[in-house]
Each structure stands twice: as structure tokens, then as C-alpha cells.
Amino acid sequence: MLYREAGDFKTSYTSDNQTFPIRFDRYGYYFVLGVAFLVMPLILNDYWTNALVVPFLIYTIAALGLNILIGYCGQLSLGTGGFMAVGAYASYKLMTGFPDLNIIFVILLSGLVTAGVGVLFGLPSLRIKGFYLAVATLAAQFFLIWLFTRTPWFFNYSPTGMISAPTRTVFGIPVTGASASALSMYMICLVFLVALAWLARNLTRGTLGRQWMAIRDMDIAAEIIGVNPLWSKLTAFAVSSFYIGVAGALLFAVYLGAAEAGEAFGIDKSFLVLFMVIIGGLGSIFGAFAGAFFLIAGPVLLKIMLVDNLGWATDLAAHLEIMIIGALIIVTLIMEPHGIAALWRTIKEKLRLWPFPY
Amino acid sequence: MPDTLLFAMEAAANGLTAGVMYALVALGFVLIFKASGIFNFSQGVMALFAALTLVGLQSGQIPFAHLINAIFGTRLHYFGFTLPTLAAIAGTVVVMIVFAWLVERYIFRHLVNQEPIILFMATIGLAYFLEGLGDLMWGAEVKRLDVGIPQGMSLAVDETTFNWFGYGFYMDTLELWAALIAAILVGALVVFSQYTKQGRALRAVADDHQAALSVGISLRFIWVLVWSLAGIVALVAGMMWGAKSGVQFSLSLIALKALPVLILGGFTSIPGAIVGGLIIGVGEKLFDFFMGPLIGGATENWFAYMLALVFLLFRPQGLFGEKIIERV
Amino acid sequence: MLDAATPQNTTEQPTQANLLEVNNIEVLYNHVILALKGVSLEVPKGGITALLGGNGAGKSTTLKAISNLIHSERGEVTKGSIIYDGENVVDMSPADLVNRGVVQVMEGRHCFEHLTVEENLLTGAYTRKEGRSEIAADLELVYEYFPRLKERRRSQAGYTSGGEQQMTAIGRALMSRPQMILLDEPSMGLAPQLVEQIFEIVSRLNREQGVTFLLAEQNTNVALRYANTGFILENGRVVMEGNAKELRENPDVKEFYLGMSDTGRKSYREVRSYRRRKRWLA
Amino acid sequence: MLDTQPDEGYTTADGRKIGGVAMEMKNITLRFGGVVAIKDISFDIRWGEVRAIIGPNGAGKSSMLNVISGFYNPQEGEVIYKGYRRPRMRPYQVARTGIARTFQNIALFEGMSVLDNIMTGRLNHMKANIFQQAMWWGKAQKEEEENREKVEKVIDFLEIQHIRKTPVARLPYGLKKRVELARALAAEPSILLLDEPMAGMNVEEKEDMCRFILDVNDEFGTTIVLIEHDMGVVMDLSDRVVVMDYGKKIGDGTPDEVRNNEEVIKAYLGVTDD
Amino acid sequence: ESLFFPNMSYRTGPFAAGGIPFADGYADYFTLINERDGGIGGVPIRYSECETAYNTERGVECYQALRGENPLVLQPLSTGITYQIIPRAARDEIPIHSMGYGRTSAVNGEVFNWTFNYPANYWDGASVIINYLLDENEGSLDDKKIVLLYHNSAYGREPIPTLTRLSERLGYELLTIGVDSPGQEQGSQWLQIRRERPDYVIMWGWGVMNSTAVQEAANIRFPMENFIGVWWSGSQQDVLPAGMGADGYKALAMHGTGTDYPVYDDLQEYVYDRGLAAGTGDEVGTVLYSRGMYAAMLAVEAARTAQEIHGVANITPAMMRDGMANLVITEERMAELGLPDFGPPFEVSCQNHGGSGQAMIQQWDASAQEWNLITDWIEPDRELIMEMVMEDSLAFAAENDIEPACLN
Ligand SMILES: Nc1ncnc2c1ncn2[C@@H]1O[C@H](COP(=O)(O)OP(=O)(O)OP(=O)(O)O)[C@@H](O)[C@H]1O
Numbered sequence A: 001m002l003y004r005e006a007g008d009f010k011t012s013y014t015s016d017n018q019t020f021p022i023r024f025d026r027y028g029y030y031f032v033l034g035v036a037f038l039v040m041p042l043i044l045n046d047y048w049t050n051a052l053v054v055p056f057l058i059y060t061i062a063a064l065g066l067n068i069l070i071g072y073c074g075q076l077s078l079g080t081g082g083f084m085a086v087g088a089y090a091s092y093k094l095m096t097g098f099p100d101l102n103i104i105f106v107i108l109l110s111g112l113v114t115a116g117v118g119v120l121f122g123l124p125s126l127r128i129k130g131f132y133l134a135v136a137t138l139a140a141q142f143f144l145i146w147l148f149t150r151t152p153w154f155f156n157y158s159p160t161g162m163i164s165a166p167t168r169t170v171f172g173i174p175v176t177g178a179s180a181s182a183l184s185m186y187m188i189c190l191v192f193l194v195a196l197a198w199l200a201r202n203l204t205r206g207t208l209g210r211q212w213m214a215i216r217d218m219d220i221a222a223e224i225i226g227v228n229p230l231w232s233k234l235t236a237f238a239v240s241s242f243y244i245g246v247a248g249a250l251l252f253a254v255y256l257g258a259a260e261a262g263e264a265f266g267i268d269k270s271f272l273v274l275f276m277v278i279i280g281g282l283g284s285i286f287g288a289f290a291g292a293f294f295l296i297a298g299p300v301l302l303k304i305m306l307v308d309n310l311g312w313a314t315d316l317a318a319h320l321e322i323m324i325i326g327a328l329i330i331v332t333l334i335m336e337p338h339g340i341a342a343l344w345r346t347i348k349e350k351l352r353l354w355p356f357p358y
Numbered sequence B: 001m002p003d004t005l006l007f008a009m010e011a012a013a014n015g016l017t018a019g020v021m022y023a024l025v026a027l028g029f030v031l032i033f034k035a036s037g038i039f040n041f042s043q044g045v046m047a048l049f050a051a052l053t054l055v056g057l058q059s060g061q062i063p064f065a066h067l068i069n070a071i072f073g074t075r076l077h078y079f080g081f082t083l084p085t086l087a088a089i090a091g092t093v094v095v096m097i098v099f100a101w102l103v104e105r106y107i108f109r110h111l112v113n114q115e116p117i118i119l120f121m122a123t124i125g126l127a128y129f130l131e132g133l134g135d136l137m138w139g140a141e142v143k144r145l146d147v148g149i150p151q152g153m154s155l156a157v158d159e160t161t162f163n164w165f166g167y168g169f170y171m172d173t174l175e176l177w178a179a180l181i182a183a184i185l186v187g188a189l190v191v192f193s194q195y196t197k198q199g200r201a202l203r204a205v206a207d208d209h210q211a212a213l214s215v216g217i218s219l220r221f222i223w224v225l226v227w228s229l230a231g232i233v234a235l236v237a238g239m240m241w242g243a244k245s246g247v248q249f250s251l252s253l254i255a256l257k258a259l260p261v262l263i264l265g266g267f268t269s270i271p272g273a274i275v276g277g278l279i280i281g282v283g284e285k286l287f288d289f290f291m292g293p294l295i296g297g298a299t300e301n302w303f304a305y306m307l308a309l310v311f312l313l314f315r316p317q318g319l320f321g322e323k324i325i326e327r328v
Numbered sequence C: 001m002l003d004a005a006t007p008q009n010t011t012e013q014p015t016q017a018n019l020l021e022v023n024n025i026e027v028l029y030n031h032v033i034l035a036l037k038g039v040s041l042e043v044p045k046g047g048i049t050a051l052l053g054g055n056g057a058g059k060s061t062t063l064k065a066i067s068n069l070i071h072s073e074r075g076e077v078t079k080g081s082i083i084y085d086g087e088n089v090v091d092m093s094p095a096d097l098v099n100r101g102v103v104q105v106m107e108g109r110h111c112f113e114h115l116t117v118e119e120n121l122l123t124g125a126y127t128r129k130e131g132r133s134e135i136a137a138d139l140e141l142v143y144e145y146f147p148r149l150k151e152r153r154r155s156q157a158g159y160t161s162g163g164e165q166q167m168t169a170i171g172r173a174l175m176s177r178p179q180m181i182l183l184d185e186p187s188m189g190l191a192p193q194l195v196e197q198i199f200e201i202v203s204r205l206n207r208e209q210g211v212t213f214l215l216a217e218q219n220t221n222v223a224l225r226y227a228n229t230g231f232i233l234e235n236g237r238v239v240m241e242g243n244a245k246e247l248r249e250n251p252d253v254k255e256f257y258l259g260m261s262d263t264g265r266k267s268y269r270e271v272r273s274y275r276r277r278k279r280w281l282a
Numbered sequence D: 001m002l003d004t005q006p007d008e009g010y011t012t013a014d015g016r017k018i019g020g021v022a023m024e025m026k027n028i029t030l031r032f033g034g035v036v037a038i039k040d041i042s043f044d045i046r047w048g049e050v051r052a053i054i055g056p057n058g059a060g061k062s063s064m065l066n067v068i069s070g071f072y073n074p075q076e077g078e079v080i081y082k083g084y085r086r087p088r089m090r091p092y093q094v095a096r097t098g099i100a101r102t103f104q105n106i107a108l109f110e111g112m113s114v115l116d117n118i119m120t121g122r123l124n125h126m127k128a129n130i131f132q133q134a135m136w137w138g139k140a141q142k143e144e145e146e147n148r149e150k151v152e153k154v155i156d157f158l159e160i161q162h163i164r165k166t167p168v169a170r171l172p173y174g175l176k177k178r179v180e181l182a183r184a185l186a187a188e189p190s191i192l193l194l195d196e197p198m199a200g201m202n203v204e205e206k207e208d209m210c211r212f213i214l215d216v217n218d219e220f221g222t223t224i225v226l227i228e229h230d231m232g233v234v235m236d237l238s239d240r241v242v243v244m245d246y247g248k249k250i251g252d253g254t255p256d257e258v259r260n261n262e263e264v265i266k267a268y269l270g271v272t273d274d
Numbered sequence E: 001e002s003l004f005f006p007n008m009s010y011r012t013g014p015f016a017a018g019g020i021p022f023a024d025g026y027a028d029y030f031t032l033i034n035e036r037d038g039g040i041g042g043v044p045i046r047y048s049e050c051e052t053a054y055n056t057e058r059g060v061e062c063y064q065a066l067r068g069e070n071p072l073v074l075q076p077l078s079t080g081i082t083y084q085i086i087p088r089a090a091r092d093e094i095p096i097h098s099m100g101y102g103r104t105s106a107v108n109g110e111v112f113n114w115t116f117n118y119p120a121n122y123w124d125g126a127s128v129i130i131n132y133l134l135d136e137n138e139g140s141l142d143d144k145k146i147v148l149l150y151h152n153s154a155y156g157r158e159p160i161p162t163l164t165r166l167s168e169r170l171g172y173e174l175l176t177i178g179v180d181s182p183g184q185e186q187g188s189q190w191l192q193i194r195r196e197r198p199d200y201v202i203m204w205g206w207g208v209m210n211s212t213a214v215q216e217a218a219n220i221r222f223p224m225e226n227f228i229g230v231w232w233s234g235s236q237q238d239v240l241p242a243g244m245g246a247d248g249y250k251a252l253a254m255h256g257t258g259t260d261y262p263v264y265d266d267l268q269e270y271v272y273d274r275g276l277a278a279g280t281g282d283e284v285g286t287v288l289y290s291r292g293m294y295a296a297m298l299a300v301e302a303a304r305t306a307q308e309i310h311g312v313a314n315i316t317p318a319m320m321r322d323g324m325a326n327l328v329i330t331e332e333r334m335a336e337l338g339l340p341d342f343g344p345p346f347e348v349s350c351q352n353h354g355g356s357g358q359a360m361i362q363q364w365d366a367s368a369q370e371w372n373l374i375t376d377w378i379e380p381d382r383e384l385i386m387e388m389v390m391e392d393s394l395a396f397a398a399e400n401d402i403e404p405a406c407l408n
């Protein structure tokens, strides 16, 4: 009797449009938010924050962004790594060029810069579709990385081409650089994530979201019923790149501290985020969280299990680890092609029918 | 003749053969895409795996030795005998066919009628799995692969061009061989897909899994067939690339070089893979030759993609790909 | 119109035993959506059986369950059995079934878009072992049935009109020389002339070659005219079954499926209010 | 029976007033490579009428709708809409001029729920900008609710309340058709193009569908262009009928006129139904 | 109680082939110390590996996992990871030893208190090669043309400033040609080299880039004795794939190779024969194995020094840092350790974390399949390098508000 929508009658369209129409879900959501802001800071230690939680938060932002592009608007992109690099280098140039600019603005501006670049590389999507579009985004990926490793201006002419984030503060507390504490890193990433997830939710449930989905499901029909493909695709590229740029800026400035385009933002990154989106579930906000968690926590937990607990050699463990990750991807897809989010929905539907099997 | 022109010609000629090397990898992609609409990301890893298996068999390595040793505390490495190259190749072909069967049985059978992106994702999962498996089975060290194909500067080309132009062109013998093998391979595959009943069935499956099932095409058979073929193509690619730069992890990354080739030629066209390879090969070599010094070199990674992109703007389905049907 | 000449075979009862028996099957989509809740059917050998019912009644699902195409839509038969020619076929692959002579024409055409019309037809002969000449002869036969296809034989199926695709799909099924054809809404999108023609072909194949038909059809009028027996589905259950003639006489069927009232057919314009069909399963 | 003066309309047998010319197709020719889908066809559509297009399979009916909705650009001829020659437009621009349609091969957005599908029909009535939408504040939310109300009316009207939240991929064929109609209706178009809306329905469902169509026509005065193979429906519903065969127009007139046209009988109707 | 020496190894990923032998050598030496001497100063060594796959994010994860366990010294084994953990390790007071890689300007111990890169760094390496070439050409490189073929990454770009400055001074023409990672395609680069006809090619490569370059050089018949790699481009796996074509190829050597050192007798007795060898055990004596062993040996010596300075056996990371900052390696000590002439003698100080900067040149003999040392220790141009080190490190200090100073 726990999980029921019966009794939850909607009296207005507003309440029907709620993010969590079922009361149980809604309370669950407040609970999670409460835990994230109030309880987690108390119980997290440095290792878990740094090894797992902060990257999870950052990659969730990237996955949200990519999910908007692929999951909602149906435009396949493999340029995530390149766009994250734009965010990272933009934040580096802003941080070093305007030392007094607050880091929050730096990160937002980096997102905007990335959005611009995203729109530029999104232009071919008006003509090119599906896997063919992947080439346009791959071109972006390789070109951007090349640009950042070849143009000294981007790394302030440092001899090695590495960029390092100087210390910046929010309310006097350092959030970037070596002196930033795990807690402050956690908090800034969490705030960005919660805000951006909320915006993503709003965008995807409104008109723009429906335009994106219409383009995704059947672009020709969408155009005939009045969706402007140019506008929808480019807004999707812009919003998605904004998120990815913010994620790139956070990854560089807050998490890594130092980076080099080719190494930190290579094609692997594009694939990693793509995995998250697909494993989590295309076209689902929750999916971005689930996918990022699966792919960030999975390897770390496997490593801890195999190496630290079972005492296996690291290389054996690492080989097994990629095999297991690969196998898990396949198994998830076979179980539910639409990812963890869909799996979760099915479970909820079952719960709703419980105790009847169907 | 002015030197620049000669040099450019040399670069272009090398581009042609380099393009063929890319095309070898692209061919495997095309086969699978044609037959199932699956964009097989694991093709590169398949090439690596095939090459690893070939070397392993050739040198009599014990598979999973590392794992066995770790578990049982043994110190196994080699069987102590080696296999002749041809036998090792035959053995690898068998392994690739078994692999194809397993892939169908345990993965794609369960993913019939799913969207292309889901299938694509599954192949990425497969790529991971296979990469780990390859390392676990044969170890991660660099291995030397020698199947008896000569390597190094082709003297014949050098001499001929010297007589013609007074400047001897450099061409790699291995790449010339690769061109020959690719030509044979493409010929055989074109005949297979255009002139046989199975060829037509392949295209039907790619269009609509469900409808193909409804006319009695056995997806299982078709898929095992094309994955086996793709496995063999991967072996050829792995052999050529492995001979060039050793067999090790990076071999799988050649898939990234094959993508623009594939896209430029069109996903569904076997000859397209070759033509695409040639265009990309020549294009990137010439671009690097003329523009590289001006903009800092190492342009090859992105130029191929940019070139493919420009072509796509004019032909969204690639040069020889099937037209994308847009109707309501 | 109903009183006009009806094909003779409606009254004949098929002579042989059942070719297909569906025993109380349940079909579950996606692990949660129960689409069929115990459907049983018998299809006599050499007969034409019609499956009727409103939108969402489960006609297509039943047909797909029989041909086993249901698996590719994440559906499964969770209960009951399907016996074809004495064999339980629930666990067979669609290809096995085609090899045994059961072929389905799916709802919504499902042509191979990039193949030409002719190639589409030829894939229909995929399972056949005979030589080229026989297949070519059958191809001609299909063209004879559907001259329009002959004109469009070299066009990619994706670019042909809705009706042309429907003809292609039916022709493709015929190419495999099946024993039994599962037809899902064959008349959909076809011009009236062609609808008659298709049913003529059905009854001809049935008479001349003894092909068994199971057809889901919304055009109840025509379907019941050509069928021997009929089943009416509603909400995943069989609610009425019987000989086609009896069904046609049934007042409810007359009213709701044939659009006949005692006063004869009335104009669609006259229907002034939405009527709700009498539910057998209220 | 037709009024000869083009701009004043005419009165139908059952007393409805039909207005002036809404759209005029002038000498339209459409070719695909060697295939001529439409050959020099002209006809007009008047405000408020139900105009049917019939013809055998492959005659070019759907292509004609595609021309009207701007998806195909004819090689020759012009479309006069509301008295002006329509310039070359992208389909979405055409949609914004008040033309909505349904498709022969259902073109719903499979990944979305029924409600969202219908809401896309109202796109052109929603004006909140991207920032307002992102914040879900003020205009965006208000607008969403207003439009939701309109959509709910359509949902009630078509009696699909129970599937409101169902993903359309799960719906049976007939309901999908109905949802498609709902999506087109939600746009509150001045001209509604329907491509075989009743394919795959039984008599009872067709009756319902006819009722919906007529009601829309009556209540909102929506002009309707209808392609249908069920002659009963066509004859009962339409005010005027265009008959096409092999891309050519072979007949144009009231249902009765068309029904008795020799050429039409030969090419399409065959033996007259009832 | 134990002394914790972790290793941030990479036995998987694109550079596994280089990571495996290094990790094996590093591990085996610690095993030897435990087995033979019962640890350092009586305290056993605890060794563990954390797999980074040469990937910076994994590196950060490893750093976080290791740092709680009081590691005495970290070997990040990747230039990228080193850059990332330098500031964190300084905050957490954990010493880093980036031997022959990493941030060159860490030589300045007053800025980089916790980072050490003795005995030699990239700028030393570049300078040693040039000095060697000067020697070969009777003291003049005027009118010579030298190509630098480099891995297009932070690592590969390191030598460029040094080589550029030296070219200004010595008058040779420098041409830099980048190869994008991983580098198995160098067709156009080598065609360019063929056209340019340089006198020498210097290579800063890693992984598959090395073997491909050697193969390509052989293919275009570039005289192999004029082709010189850095120490990361001079191991067996770089030359073996090219077969006889690689004969004559040269590379820098930070240390000796092969098993002709007395220490191998001990290793055989205490480690290999007892079945304690790390990995598959077939890397013993290779160049990168030797490097791993050398790194472990330097760590052990630094630990000993720390024990002496502080008079406690169970040292902390901070004490270890003092040991490293006061490390003195003499020829005698090397001989005592069973590694005579294996590495250069050098001293570390609080100001200078860079060691002597010396290196040798080795040459590949393809028929015997072994590396031969063909020179003695060659000095780099230390003056120039210190000048550059100061510039770069002071810029870093300014950027990060560091007041250059010695810790003790
Ligand atoms: N792929 C699917 N996933 C989930 N549910 C489905 C799926 N296909 C059909 N259903 C459900 O199964 C039920 C029966 O559908 P079916 O398509 O068999 O109806 P039908 O009788 O063929 O209707 P129509 O005349 O409209 O074609 C419907 O309620 C539908 O919602």
C-alpha cells in the first residue's frame, strides 16, 4: 500500500504537471536533497569525496547535457570530450585573465562559450543525420583538441601546454586549487548540479523539450506540424554544450586542478559520457544520474573489491574490470534497452500493480 | 619538374596506400552495417584481438597464462612449440568464427528490432569486453608479428620513379601488398553481396529486422555469417597493421581512422570503403604537406574528419551510401 | 450489398482437422502490459478464418504471437500453447515457422525501404529451394495480381505510395508459397476495387491451392463475406465465435461491425451522437 | 449545384454555408525523377467545406497533401492561399499559416506520451522564451496551463482520456490514428488535411471518427481536406470530391456527380458499392 | 610497523607495454630488500600497486586512495598525473619522485619542496644529446639540421625550449615535428624527414610511437646511428619489432641495463628462485625493468638517509622528504649495492632536487639483441638549464603565491 497513485487525484493542471506526481516519489526527492545538502557533508571522507562523489556530480552534469542532445533531441554526438575541453580552457583563460572574477561566473561564462562553440559544430546537423552526424561531432572533438594543444595562447604559453587552476574562492572559501577542501569541492559541484538538473527538467517538460523530442522521434513529421528544425536543433546543441562546458570547467578547475587537452579530454571522455547517457536511459533526467553513478562508481567499487578485498594483482583486476564493465553494459541493454531509468520505471509499474503480477 | 610537385606526388602516392590501410578496417564496419544496421564499434578491437590470437598461436603462447598463474600459483607461459604461419591463420579464422557465433548467441539475438543507437552501444560494450579478454588471454606486452610479408622501401618503385623523374619515390612494400589484398577482398565481397541471395537478405535485414523475420530470413544465420566475415576482415587488417607497428593495445585505435573513411564512402558500400580510403589518404597527406608547416603539423587526426564532413554537406549519405529515405 | 452474390464457399465447412490451435494464450508486453488474457482459436485446415474486434482488441498481438514475431517487440507468450500442424510452436523462431509454411503480413506494411519493389518480392522467396525459373514464374503471378507493382518494380519501396507498399507486402508473402498466411489488415489503405481483388485472391488461393488463412480485418463486411469462421476479440479475450454466416446474422455484429441497422445502411452524416458499442464484457 | 461565382461560396444540401476560396491549386505538376506523381492539376478548396480527394493507389493523393503542406515543392504550378500566391516555404512555416495534417503512415512521436504528442500540436500558440521556460516561471507556466486546458478539451472530445499518459508506442493502430487527429486538432488550424484517417477502423469506430470530423467542421468552421478509400465515408461526408488517377485529375464535383462519372467508375470505383 | 612504498603503475591501457617492466623492477627490488635484509633498517617494506592505466583521473583516484596510508614516496609515472598531484602532495606533505619525467622545473627545491626529479630530467636529456652530438662533430653543430620528433603532449613538448635555446647558441637548425597520440601513423612525418634530409633525428616518444618511428626510419633508410631517442624511447620493445632494421639506433640511458650486475645474483637467489618475482618475470634485465629497479633503489637509499638523519627506523613521509633532500649517491655506494657504474654519482640538496643530470648513450645491436653503452656519463649544460628552471619555477611560484624557501 506504500506505492500508490490512487488517492492522488489532481485537481489542477499545475499539480498534474508536477515533476513527481506520486506523493511517495516527491517525498523521496526531498529526502534525497536533504541528505545531499545536510547529511553527506557530515559523513563523507576525503577519499570518497574525491574518488567518487565529486566526479559523479561533475559527470552527471555532462551526462545531463549530452542527454539533452542525444536523448531528447536525437542528435548523436561524440564530441563531448572536445566540448568539455572548451569549458576547461575557457575557464582557465578567464581565471588567469580576470583574477578578480568570481569563480561562479567564470564557470557560467565557460558554459556560455562552450554553448557558442556547440552551436557552431551543430550547424551541420541540419543536413546530416544519425551516425553520419557523429562525424561532424568527431571532427569537433579532434579539431578542438588539436587546437588546444597547438595554440600556445590557450595555455598561456606554458612550455608543456599543461594548464593549472589557480586558487579561487567562494565566500572566502577556496574551491579550486590545492587548498580547496573536499567539502568545498563537493558543495560547489552539488549546487551546480542541482540547479542545472532543475533547469533541465523545466526545459524538457515544456515547449522546447517537446520540440526536441518531436525532432528526435520523427524530424520530418515534426517539421510539417510546425517545429522549426533549425531552432530546435541549435537550441539543443547550445543547451547541451552549456552543460558540458560547465562540467568541463568544473572537472578541470575543481577536480583535476591541472589538465592537458589531449589527455584529459580525449575521445575516451566522449565515449564515457555517451555510455552514461545510454546506460542510464536516453531521454531521462534520472537516467543521467543513474548512468553517471554506474560508470563512475562501478570501476571504483570493482577495483576495491578485486584488489583491496580479494588481493588480486592490479593488472588482472584492471583487465577483468573492463571486461565486467563491458559485460554489464551489454547485460543492461539486453535487460532493458532503454537503460536503468526504464528498468526503474518498469519496477515502479510493477510496484503499482503489486501484489498482482500484472 | 619542380621539387615541390615531386614531393607532393610522393605524398599523394603514399596517401593512396595509407588510405587502403584505413579501408581494410572500414570494410569490416561496412559488412556488419550492411547486414544488420549495426554500427560495429568493436571492429578495431576485433582487429587487435585477431592479431593477438594470431601471434599467440604462432608463438605457442598459453592463453590466460597470467590468470592461471595468479590463481594456481603456476608459472605457465608457452606450450613450447610454435605453429607455422598458415596454420596459425587458419586457427585464428576458427577463433573468429566462434567469436561471431558467441556474439550472435549472447548479444544480438536479444537485441532484435532495437534502435540503431542501442545496438551501437552494445558493440561498445563488446569492444570493452573484448579488449579486456584479449589482454587477459594473451598479455599486454608489445608483440612482434611476422607473417612473411616484406616491409620497407619498395626498390622497384624507387627505381622506376627515379628513372622517370630523377627522384626516387618512397613507398612501403607492406602497404603495396595491403593494396593488393584489399583489392582481392573487395572483389570477393562485392560479388557476395550483389550477386547472391544471401546478399539481398543482408540488405533486407538492415532495413527492417521484423519484416526480415517475417519472410523467414534467419537473423541468426545472417548475423553469424557477417560477423564471421567481419572477423576475417579484422584479421587481415590486424595482420597488416600489426606487421607495421607491432601488436598491442593501440592497434584497436585504428578504428578511429577508419570512421571518416567509412562515413565518406557511405556506410553501406563496399567499394565506397576503398574509394573513401583513397580520398582520405591522399587528402590528409597533401593537406599535411601543404598546410602542416603553416599551422603546426599533426593535422591528420582531425583533417580526415573535416574532409568527410565537407563531403557529407553535399551528400548526406556519403559518396556511395544508400540514399536516406525521407517520406511521410 | 450483403444480399448480393456471396462466394459459395462460406457455407462449406472445411473438411479437415484444425491446422492451428491456439490454446488459452496470454501475452505480456514489456513484462507488465497484459495484452491477451486467454485467447483460444482453432483454424481449420484449408479454411479462411477472420479475427475481428475493435482497436486494441488484440488482433495483431494474436497474429504476432502465432508467428513468433512478438519477441522482437519485447512481448512474450506467458501461458497457453500454440499448436501448428501437431507441433507446439511457441518456442520456435519466425524463420522456422516460415519454413513450416506459416507466413505473416504485418500490419503497417513493413517493406524493405531501400530495396526495390522487385527485390522486396524476391526476398519473399528466401526460404524456397526451387530454381530461378519457378520463382520467376511466381513473380509474374504476383505482377499479374498487382499490375501496379509491375510498373513500379524498379522503384525503391520506401518511395512508393501507401497502397503500393501494402501490395508489395502481400505479394512478398505470397512469394514464399505458404501453407498458411496470417494477414493483418490486408485491406488497409487500399482502394475499394483492390480490396475486393485482394479477397478474390485470398479465396482463389484458398480454393485452388488449399492455403489456409487467418486474417485480422477491420473491414468486417468483406471479411465475413469471404471467411468461413470468425472470432470476435475484445480487450484481449474472445467474446464470440462462430460460423461466418451466423456472425453476420447476429444483430449486435450487424449493428456495430457492419454498420447495418434494421433499416439498412445509414449515412455517416446521420449518426448524430457517439454511440458506445454494447460491451459483451461490461 | 455549385455556385458559379467563385468568391461567394455556396450552400450545401443540408443548408451549411460554404465560404469563398481558401486555397487554390493551379496547374500543379510534381515529378520524382522519371515518375510523374501529379500532372497539371488544378482545383480549389473553399472555407468551411469538406473536400475529399480520392483515387486509386499511387494516384498521387498523398503527394498532393504534401504539396499543400509544403513538404514537396512542385516543379510547376502555384498554390494560392488566402488570395496570395504562396512563396516557397519550409513546411514549418506553412504549418504556421494555419494548416495542420495527419499522415497516412502514422507519424506520431513514439517516444512521447499521448498528452505530449497532442501538446506539440499547440507549439505555434506558445510563446514563452527559452529562459522563461528554463525557470518554469510566469509566462511559461501560465501558458503551459492554458494550452493544456485546450488540449484537454480535444482529449475529451476524442475520448482518449484514459490513455493520456500512455507512451504512444504502446497504442494499437486505431488509437494512434485518433491521437494523430487530436494532435492536428489541437493546432486549431483553419485547414485540416487528413490522409486516410479511417484506415484500420471498423464501422463503429469510423462512425465515431466521422462524427468528430463533422463536429470540428461545424463547430469551428474548420476546412477539411480528406483522403479516404471508404466510399461510404467519402460520399456521406464530403461536399466536393476531386478524383485523381495516375497523377491526373479525372473528376471534380459533388459526390453524386463524381459517383456517376463514367471515367471515375472505370478507374476507381469499379462496380458501385451500395 | 612497515614502510609503505606504493606504486602508481599502469599495467593496462595504451602504454601498458612500458608500464609493466617498470612496475616489475620497482616491485622486485623492494622484495629483495625485504627478503635479504628484512626491510630497511629492520622495518619491512610494504609495497602495493594502484593501477592508473596512464589516465589522469585514475591517477587522482589512486592518489586519494594512497594518501591516507602514509606513503613514503609516490611515483606518479606519468607527466600528466605528476602535474596534477604536485600541489596536492605539497599540501598533504607527501614526497613525489618523478624520475626522468614530470615537471622539469621541480628541480628548484625551494619552490617545489615536495617534488624530486633526480637524477636527470628532460632538459638535461636534451642537452646531453646535443653535447654528445657536439662531441661527434668536433665541437661544432653549425649548419647541421636536427629534427625533433615528439609525442604531441606535455611530455613530448618538454625538450623544445632547451633545444631551441641551444640552437640559437650553437647554430644548428631545429625542426620540430609532432606526432599525435598514440602515434602508430607517422607516414607523413617520415616523408617530411626524408625530404628535409636532416643530419640527426631526436625523438621524444612513448609507447607505440617509438616502435613505429624506428620502423619508419628503417623503411626510409634513415641512417640509424643518427637517430637518437630519449630514455623513454630506448627499450627493447621499441626496437625489436623493426628487426634488423633497428640496428644502430641510439638512445639516452639514465642507467645501465642487462643482468651483468652483482645485484642480480641476489635477486635470483632471494626473489626469482623463491617465486616472488612480480608479473610474468620475463622482463628481468630489460631497460625499463632496470629503470624501475633503479627508482626503487633510490627510494630505499633515501629512506636509509632519512633514518640516519632522524634516528628512527619507522620514518614518516616528512622524514622521507628530508632523506630525499639529503641523498648522496657515490660510486662506492653503487658498487656496494651491487650496481657498480649503473647510475651516475650525484647529490641532492634542499635547493636542487635534480641530481647530476648526467646520462649515457646506448646503441642497439640487433643481431645480438642487446643495448650497448657507447659513452661514459655525459654532462648536460647545467648553467642553461638552471637558468630555465629558475624562470619557470619562479613563474609558478608567483602564480600560486608560493614564497620560495627551503623547508628546513
Ligand atoms: N509493443 C507493444 N508494447 C506494449 N503494449 C502493446 C504493444 N503492442 C500492442 N500493445 C497493447 O496490446 C493491446 C492489443 O494491441 P493490438 O495491436 O494487438 O490490437 P489490434 O486488435 O491489432 O488493434 P488495431 O485494430 O488498432 O490494430 C493494446 O492494448 C496495446 O496497447
Ligand SMILES: Nc1ncnc2c1ncn2[C@@H]1O[C@H](COP(=O)(O)OP(=O)(O)OP(=O)(O)O)[C@@H](O)[C@H]1O
Residues within 6 Å of the ligand: B327, C152, C155, C159, C160, C161, C162, C163, C164, C189, D032, D035, D036, D037, D055, D056, D057, D058, D059, D060, D061, D062, D063, D064, D104
Ligand atoms: N518522394 C518520392 N519519390 C519518388 N516517388 C514518389 C515519392 N513520393 C511519391 N512517389 C510516387 O508517386 C506516386 C503517387 O504517390 P502517393 O503517395 O501520392 O499516392 P497515393 O495516391 O497517396 O496512393 P495510396 O492511396 O496508395 O496512398 C506513387 O507512385 C509513388 O510511388
Ligand SMILES: [Mg+2]
Residues within 6 Å of the ligand: C059, C060, C061, C107, C184, D172, D173
Ligand atoms: Mg492491429
Ligand SMILES: [Mg+2]
Residues within 6 Å of the ligand: C161, C162, C163, D061, D062, D063, D104
Ligand atoms: Mg497515400
